[in-house]
Amino acid sequence: MGFLKKAWKTVKKAVRTVVWVMNRIGSIFELALSLLRFRPEKKMRIHGWILAEHLHGKFVPVEDEDVVKEWFVKAGEIIKREATVKLLNDGGGPRWAWGAREGAPASAITPPSDTSFLNGGAEEFYDDYHPNYSLFGIRVFIVKDFVPSVRGSSWPVFTGIAAVRKTQVTSGISVGGGPDVLVHEIGHLCGLFHRNGTKSNLMCSSEAGRTGTNLTQWQVSVLRTSEYTSWL
Ligand SMILES: [Zn+2]
Numbered sequence: 001m002g003f004l005k006k007a008w009k010t011v012k013k014a015v016r017t018v019v020w021v022m023n024r025i026g027s028i029f030e031l032a033l034s035l036l037r038f039r040p041e042k043k044m045r046i047h048g049w050i051l052a053e054h055l056h057g058k059f060v061p062v063e064d065e066d067v068v069k070e071w072f073v074k075a076g077e078i079i080k081r082e083a084t085v086k087l088l089n090d091g092g093g094p095r096w097a098w099g100a101r102e103g104a105p106a107s108a109i110t111p112p113s114d115t116s117f118l119n120g121g122a123e124e125f126y127d128d129y130h131p132n133y134s135l136f137g138i139r140v141f142i143v144k145d146f147v148p149s150v151r152g153s154s155w156p157v158f159t160g161i162a163a164v165r166k167t168q169v170t171s172g173i174s175v176g177g178g179p180d181v182l183v184h185e186i187g188h189l190c191g192l193f194h195r196n197g198t199k200s201n202l203m204c205s206s207e208a209g210r211t212g213t214n215l216t217q218w219q220v221s222v223l224r225t226s227e228y229t230s231w232l
Contacts, residue, residue, distance in 0.1 A: 018225060031222070031224075033208050039106045042085045042229040043085065043088055044085050044186075046087055046137060048072060049139065051098035062144040062167040071164075072179075077185045083223050083224055106127065108125040110143060129141075141163045150177060151181045151206045152181040163185075164181050184210070190226035190229070191222050199211045
């Protein structure tokens with residue numbers, strides 16, 4: 001990695017950290033107001049990338065663009081309904097990320113589901129994909145699968161990176177991605193933890209049998225005050 005690239009990464013991290021701390025201080029008041037149901041519309045910026053595999057001399061996206069666009073539309077409806085947050089998609093739709101051509105390692109197309117073991121250059125690859133508008137948007141990578149297989153995963157705070165598995169239905173049960181998985185991962189990035197005791201809650205894990213996409217008043221308020229929501 002060149003010196004400039006390294007320096008730029010350090011600057012990005014520093015800026016994100018400073019903004020995050022300032023945000024947290026301001027958000028204490030905002031959290032209180034939100035709990036009192038004062039919730040004017042906020043915005044959340046998100047960008048999707050569909051990874052592609054190099055198969056038989058061609059780059060084949062792991063999922064259809066129209067399918068993923070539909071996920072984003074439906075995810076936007078859920079997050080608007082629950083939290084009065086408007087999902088803004090840069091460029092009006094997910095763009096292609098021709099992973100293999102860009103030198104995506106196999107571990108980016110089929111990443112480890114336990115992100116603490118993220119290796120093989122996947123994190124490096126994801127981190128290089130930035131939409132132009134902002135350092136603070138959420139980035140979602142549509143991947144082929146995870147090892148071991150899960151429906152979605154998200155990276156720790158500051159990165160704003162999540163990955164969602166392509167659509168897959170096995171024996172009538174969805175083991176792949178979808179709008180609920182997308183919003184669930186957004187929830188994690190916004191600081192929400194699992195709530196497996198309530199099946200209808202968005203933050204119930206897939207493994208625990210999530211049946212709905214509801215959020216509690218507290219979850220709504222945490223999500224609304226996370227660093228990924230803004231007034232403008
Ligand atoms: Zn989860």
